[in-house]
Amino acid sequence: MPKHQLYIETVGCQMNVLDSEMLVASLRKEDYEITDHLEQADTILFNTCSVREQAENKVYSALGRLRQHKQENPDKVVGVIGCMAQKDQKLIFDRAPYVDLVVGPGQLQKVPEIIREVRKGNRNQMAVSLGRKEGSNTLIKRSHETFDPLRDPQMRPTPSQAYLRIQIGCDKFCTYCIVPSVRGPEQGRAPEEILSEAKTLAEQGCLEITLVGQTVNSYRYNDGNKTTTLADLLEELHKIEGIRRLKFVTNYPKDMSDHLLEVVRDYPKVSPYLHVPLQSGSNEVLKRMKRGYTVEDYHDMMERIHATIPGAAVSSDFIVGFCGETEEEFQRSVEAVKKYRFKNSFIFKYSERPGTKGANLWEDDIPHVVKQERNRILLETQSQISEELNLAFLGKTVDILVEGPSKSQQRKSEDATSEIIQLTGRTHCDRIVLFEGNRRLIDQILPVSIYDTTPYSLFGAIETHEYPSALHSLTL
Ligand code: SAH
Ligand code: SF4
Ligand code: F3S
Numbered sequence: 057m058p059k060h061q062l063y064i065e066t067v068g069c070q071m072n073v074l075d076s077e078m079l080v081a082s083l084r085k086e087d088y089e090i091t092d093h094l095e096q097a098d099t100i101l102f103n104t105c106s107v108r109e110q111a112e113n114k115v116y117s118a119l120g121r122l123r124q125h126k127q128e129n130p131d132k133v134v135g136v137i138g139c140m141a142q143k144d145q146k147l148i149f150d151r152a153p154y155v156d157l158v159v160g161p162g163q164l165q166k167v168p169e170i171i172r173e174v175r176k177g178n179r180n181q182m183a184v185s186l187g188r189k190e191g192s193n194t195l196i197k198r199s200h201e202t203f204d205p206l207r208d209p210q211m212r213p214t215p216s217q218a219y220l221r222i223q224i225g226c227d228k229f230c231t232y233c234i235v236p237s238v239r240g241p242e243q244g245r246a247p248e249e250i251l252s253e254a255k256t257l258a259e260q261g262c263l264e265i266t267l268v269g270q271t272v273n274s275y276r277y278n279d280g281n282k283t284t285t286l287a288d289l290l291e292e293l294h295k296i297e298g299i300r301r302l303k304f305v306t307n308y309p310k311d312m313s314d315h316l317l318e319v320v321r322d323y324p325k326v327s328p329y330l331h332v333p334l335q336s337g338s339n340e341v342l343k344r345m346k347r348g349y350t351v352e353d354y355h356d357m358m359e360r361i362h363a364t365i366p367g368a369a370v371s372s373d374f375i376v377g378f379c380g381e382t383e384e385e386f387q388r389s390v391e392a393v394k395k396y397r398f399k400n401s402f403i404f405k406y407s408e409r410p411g412t413k414g415a416n417l418w419e420d421d422i423p424h425v426v427k428q429e430r431n432r433i434l435l436e437t438q439s440q441i442s443e444e445l446n447l448a449f450l451g452k453t454v455d456i457l458v459e460g461p462s463k464s465q466q467r468k469s470e471d472a473t474s475e476i477i478q479l480t481g482r483t484h485c486d487r488i489v490l491f492e493g494n495r496r497l498i499d500q501i502l503p504v505s506i507y508d509t510t511p512y513s514l515f516g517a518i519e520t521h522e523y524p525s526a527l528h529s530l531t532l
Contacts, residue, residue, distance in 0.1 A: 058089035063097035067114065068105025070268045070305065071161070071239070072138055074204075074219045076103045079137070079164055081208035086168050090210070095125070099133045099171060104140035106234045108407035112140050119152040126154040133157070133174050137164060139238040142184050143411075149180055160184040162200030162224075162240055188237055200225060200240030204253065209260050214459045216263040216499040222250050222289065223269030228308065230335075231346045231414035232378060232406060235270055242270070244277040247284045251292055258298035263501060264457055265299055271308035273316055287315040294323045300501055301325055301457065301484065306373075307332035310349045312357050317364040328365050329399070329486040332357070333373035337392030338385035341378055346413070351392070358396055369399040369485035376434055377427030378406045379418035386430050393437045399445060399486065400512075401438045405431050439511040446487070446509035453505045453519060456481035456489045458497045488513040 062083055066076040079101075080090060091097050102118060105111040115136070126134055135157040136148050142160030149155060156174045159167055162185035170181045185199040202224050212218050226235050227242040254265055267289070269275055275286040286304065293302055302325050309332055320326045336342050339350050361368050374389055393401060405427040408420040462480040479493045481504075490513055491504050497518065504516035 059087040061091045061097045062088045062099045063094045064101045066103040077211040080211045081206035101135045104138040106139040106143045142238040157181045164203040226270040234409040264301035267304040273307045274311040287319045303327045305331045329369045337388035372401045376430035377422035443511040449506045454483045491516045
């Protein structure tokens with residue numbers, strides 16, 4: 057029986073999912089085991105996100121609910137890590153004095169040691185990186201360390217899929233966004249490190265790697281003689297045996313090079329899928345957001361995408377109700393969704409983030425109800441498009457990577473022992489497919505024929521019969 061039981065809750069983007077995986081891997085080395093039951097844990101960690109206020113409120117509420125539990129069990133270690141730890145720092149101790157440690161995303165390698173200190177009785181430990189104005193660029197960069205030492209197959213989204221960080225931080229400073237201040241300056245990881253990590257993942261049985269970075273296609277690494285770009289990296293990763301699919305998120309419209317698009321077209325393991333957020337269809341709003349491109353630039357990029365990669369799936373993010381967004385400006389976003397026919401879009405209501413340029417310059421003046429209504433309209437417009445695009449898959453056969461039981465299957469606990477269940481997986485172009493099948497199919501890439509669609513998913517039937525695995529068991 058391991059010495060320690062760890063309960064960890066993770067919110068936020070792929071960066072946080074990855075950070076939690078790394079942290080758990082390093083804690084396992086110190087005899088920790090994961091538990092899904094907070095009451096049984098001796099260590100409770102919240103890996104947090106600051107991108108919208110709601111994400112922060114959730115964590116503060118969870119901490120509030122923990123107050124009594126911690127009073128009754130004072131030896132338990134409670135920690136807040138991640139982006140909100142970097143942003144709020146001491147404020148977390150003010151709001152929840154029973155928190156033992158506050159550690160930012162650039163300091164996660166220190167967590168095991170900090171927990172040991174807390175257990176010695178030295179509570180209220182804090183480790184955060186330098187703020188964007190608290191030193192020279194080199195010092196600030198150094199204070200945001202990449203934390204990618206180990207991989208933990210059990211903490212992955214699924215055993216056959218993994219995220220791989222190629223870049224940390226962000227230097228774009230969109231006026232609404234907190235990420236550059238909590239994640240620090242943009243820094244690319246060395247290609248050798250990325251390739252060796254990918255090889256480890258392949259050896260661990262990983263079939264799909266998603267490269268992650270806030271502006272992943274801006275990736276550049278210069279070792280003095282040679283500059284490596286994302287396109288170069290993909291060419292190298294493509295050679296790794298065992299890896300079947302390569303994806304990358306999130307793309308920045310201005311940095312979508314022709315070379316990258318050609319690599320997506322020419323290398324079959326690279327998914328014909330690009331997440332490249334537009335954020336708004338209005339040039340005035342884009343300017344206020346300081347996104348660094350116009351609608352015309354985005355249009356040009358879309359033309360290049362479709363000319364180079366016929367049938368590419370493109371998805372986007374939008375913010376509705378950004379400071380001063382008029383009805384007319386909002387309508388430009390609706391038009392953009394109709395025009396670019398995104399596979400899907402993530403739509404967010406603007407949430408003012410203290411300390412950002414947007415918060416300093418303009419009032420958050422769009423009423424909540426208006427934001428809500430715009431959110432609904434844009435979502436409805438997108439759903440209609442997604443439904444039309446999905447309909448084109450009817451009767452087609454697609455290869456899908458089987459990820460595991462579907463969400464509705466997971467809720468049906470009575471079927472937990474049944475062999476045939478509803479499974480979920482994704483196409484190469486990142487569409488979700490649901491189908492009935494044996495649990496043994498999980499973590500394989502298999503052909504499925506599509507017989508029904510909704511805006512959000514495709515329904516299919518597995519085409520492979522069970523013969524190969526039956527044969528396998530006969531020969532055992
Ligand atoms: N680096 C990525 C996205 C990071 S955050 C990119 O540049 O595309 C993910 C999404 O959250 C953003 O694309 C944006 O749509 C949304 N977002 C960021 N800050 C926000 C804020 N203050 N309020 C509402 N949505 C926000
Ligand atoms: Fe935020 Fe803009 Fe950087 Fe994306 S590119 S993380 S939206 S500042
Ligand atoms: Fe949130 Fe931090 Fe990601 S603020 S979106 S978890 S980089």
